[in-house]
Amino acid sequence: MRVLQVNLEERSYPIYIGRQLLSDAAIFQQSITGKQVLIVTNTTIAPLYLEKLRNLLSTIPEVAMLILPDGEQYKQLDMINKIYDELLRSKHHRTTTLIALGGGVIGDMVGFAAATYQRGVNYIQVPTTLLSQVDSSVGGKTGVNHPAGKNMIGAFYQPKAVMIDTDVLDTLPPREFSAGVAEIIKYGLISDAGFFAWLEENMSLLMQRDREALAHAIEISCRTKAGIVAMDEYEGGVRALLNFGHTFGHAIEAHEGYGQWLHGEAVASGMVIAATLSVHRGGLSDGELARICELLTRASLPIHPPATMQVADFLEKMQLDKKVMTGKIRYILLESIGAAVVVDNVGIAEIEQAIAGCR
């Protein structure tokens, strides 16, 4: 088992990465201080892992469970209300611990419910998708979507622990696995050329879900994210780099309808647009752009935006992206593979050119 630490003073917490974590009662018990637990999961994960986790918590006096529908389209305030209702029905106090057993949608929603139930209770992330293991379970971004925009409602609220059991990836569908690889590639692109090169060498192993390759890729990803979050918990500066590809990606998700394009797929296409823009600006080389497209393709990820989506659709959707700053959009661009920068003087013509260049 590998253990990382997210260093945030009194809000610091461990990330455990390894096999069989869902059989390790001790690491769960040390993160649960009260007598009450609510496990929240979804209809896909419940038949696979809920009973296992429930059995692991047999020493906890009161364990409630809630199963929500699966999918990004359910990441909304109504579901948060269902969590509140269950907590109140079961008479859970301020000392309760919520456990998010699922992917990013479950993690974001349970984190937000924990942030806002009785002004804040403890929660533990048990991410069951590769995407949530390497991204959303770490860093304390919680929340739900609004019809007018993704993640428009939420809070920064850190978990007590993150339990990454790599064995649960056995049951992950290939498309979702690839979506997770997109975020892994992102870490190489924004801050670690060596890791990007390692991914080029090991992508075949990774796509075969080789245990060692997976554990390494997850550890480097979580370490990179934890380091950036420790520097900038509330996204006032450097944390914005984690949004590489996301401004375009969110526009794709919003246009196609949440859940049609997986988040990681939209980010993959978004990263290609951002990389193309970076080439036009004279930072990234054509050769690097080609390497990025090749690596994404080997991970079975899209490198073109949706055929149905016009440049005008991008611009419309991007206007309300939450990373808009005082009406001006900031873009994360690459100076080279492994080096990202924030730029805020990009004109609409450049955006149009970059999107057109990715057709």
Place this chain on the structure above:
Amino acid sequence: MRVLQVNLEERSYPIYIGRQLLSDAAIFQQSITGKQVLIVTNTTIAPLYLEKLRNLLSTIPEVAMLILPDGEQYKQLDMINKIYDELLRSKHHRTTTLIALGGGVIGDMVGFAAATYQRGVNYIQVPTTLLSQVDSSVGGKTGVNHPAGKNMIGAFYQPKAVMIDTDVLDTLPPREFSAGVAEIIKYGLISDAGFFAWLEENMSLLMQRDREALAHAIEISCRTKAGIVAMDEYEGGVRALLNFGHTFGHAIEAHEGYGQWLHGEAVASGMVIAATLSVHRGGLSDGELARICELLTRASLPIHPPATMQVADFLEKMQLDKKVMTGKIRYILLESIGAAVVVDNVGIAEIEQAIAGCR
């Protein structure tokens, strides 16, 4: 103008107390950093002060306004959604500032919307009731009620500033004015025997809304609260003392229906129950209890629980009060006027006896 400071490191903020603050553009401008403001108020306050505040912000490029229905029964998640909708309709970014123009209900809701819109934006409290001026506008407790309990959904989230204009009290109905005095009396009871004695001497002036007496009482109240909040922002310890009378008070509000008994009225009756319990326990003297009842009566506040409410009703409602700790209720009791303690070994028989003693 008097200025206090709530000391919470990077979350510190000023409280301004004085006349004509709603005509002082400078103090508002120095607390607004972005180009967008949303003023949220209610149907009672809007005709009185909304235009005045709107005019004061004439230098802010984008000022949106939202008027919600007035009353504790509207302190619910649906109204938070209305605030989100307005923010998104007006395309407000992370740099927006929300202004809560109203009493505790508006303040709590706007604070919660600010805590959760795009994972947190700035907000300013402009409390228009005496109760919110001396209590809820200071300290960052935000949230809404749930059918199963008061303030069950919320967050700790501090404002950027609190603007207490004592002139707005001119339009406050007498019953609401008294409700505010209940919380003022509470500060004397829990931590300041000298202030309690001052209130005994000056209650007539205060009830006549004498400017000097009011400003003094508000300042001492806010100073006391700010000091306690600075010691214990997240209510892990000493901040619980501020809940003196509130466990019983919340039970009264929940039983009667939110908005039937005003919060301050319920707290007044709750403080008498807690004081009676304190006498039974051998801390407070009979003479002190009599002084408390007399002072509350002079402030036109109830000292008996609702006639319709049985002891069993109290016990039922108290089970889900949010200050319940691991299933055990903690009570704030008085050792003497000016000295409160937290006690967690109170039996149901004692509670019954105390409630019966207040009939």
